[in-house]
Amino acid sequence: xPAASIHASAIVEPGAVLGEGAVIGAFTVVxxxxxxxxxxRIGPHCSVTGPTRIGxxxxxxxxxxxxxxxxxxKYAGEEVRLEIGDRNVxxxxxxxxxxxxxxxxxxxxxxxxxLLAYTHVAHDCIVGDHCVFSNNATLAGHVExxxxxxxxxxxxxxxxxxxxxHAFIGMGAFVNGxxxxxxxxxxxxxxxxxxxxxxxxxxxxxDAARIAAIRRAYRAVYMSGDSLDDARAxxxxxxxxxxxxxxxxxxxxxxxxxxxx
Numbered sequence: 001x002p003a004a005s006i007h008a009s010a011i012v013e014p015g016a017v018l019g020e021g022a023v024i025g026a027f028t029v030v031x032x033x034x035x036x037x038x039x040x041r042i043g044p045h046c047s048v049t050g051p052t053r054i055g056x057x058x059x060x061x062x063x064x065x066x067x068x069x070x071x072x073x074k075y076a077g078e079e080v081r082l083e084i085g086d087r088n089v090x091x092x093x094x095x096x097x098x099x100x101x102x103x104x105x106x107x108x109x110x111x112x113x114x115l116l117a118y119t120h121v122a123h124d125c126i127v128g129d130h131c132v133f134s135n136n137a138t139l140a141g142h143v144e145x146x147x148x149x150x151x152x153x154x155x156x157x158x159x160x161x162x163x164x165x166h167a168f169i170g171m172g173a174f175v176n177g178x179x180x181x182x183x184x185x186x187x188x189x190x191x192x193x194x195x196x197x198x199x200x201x202x203x204x205x206x207d208a209a210r211i212a213a214i215r216r217a218y219r220a221v222y223m224s225g226d227s228l229d230d231a232r233a234x235x236x237x238x239x240x241x242x243x244x245x246x247x248x249x250x251x252x253x254x255x256x257x258x259x260x261x
Contacts, residue, residue: 055086070123085111096121164251168197177260213242
């Protein structure tokens, strides 16, 4: 693999580490404390500040700001960081901030994600793998997002919320509670659950039996009229026959914020 390529107008500060084949575009600034993995390409007019570690073969387009200070009034210059995995696509004007001391000190993005134009990932967020954030999707601080989650355009997630794996958040939905795995959320003032993400599950190889079990679990929580405690008890009975239902139950029992219902 060839050596890193740096455009003549770019600034790479001493202390930055560039892997083999990394490309830094015109007028981009890479700060000290930044590590960029092999084969990662950063477009023009970007700002990458540290401490930040970016993995291999990412494609970061123009006017992206990565690794900036957290937008938190309590931040007082503590050593906090950003970690980004491999093979992500990060489109124009996306912003991703480092963590805070009070939130664990790290913002973390997994691998194989698509973060489209104008998306924002705030301090201390944890994002899994294979997610798609459409244009203008926004995460407030301390949000956790599982694998294979889709945030549609202009969706917004309240701080400290969790979104489980394979969930789908519809266009313009505002999420102010935890969203269990596999659910679909539609815009209606604040977002509300509207069934399970059947099409997404089919695309990822879930067979009819798995989907049927997830649908039964959804009905127990969202359509039965039971209290949440009673619904959890019903899920407990189903979980012995379905790892997916067990994942939903574990998610529901592991949260501090109210469940989105």
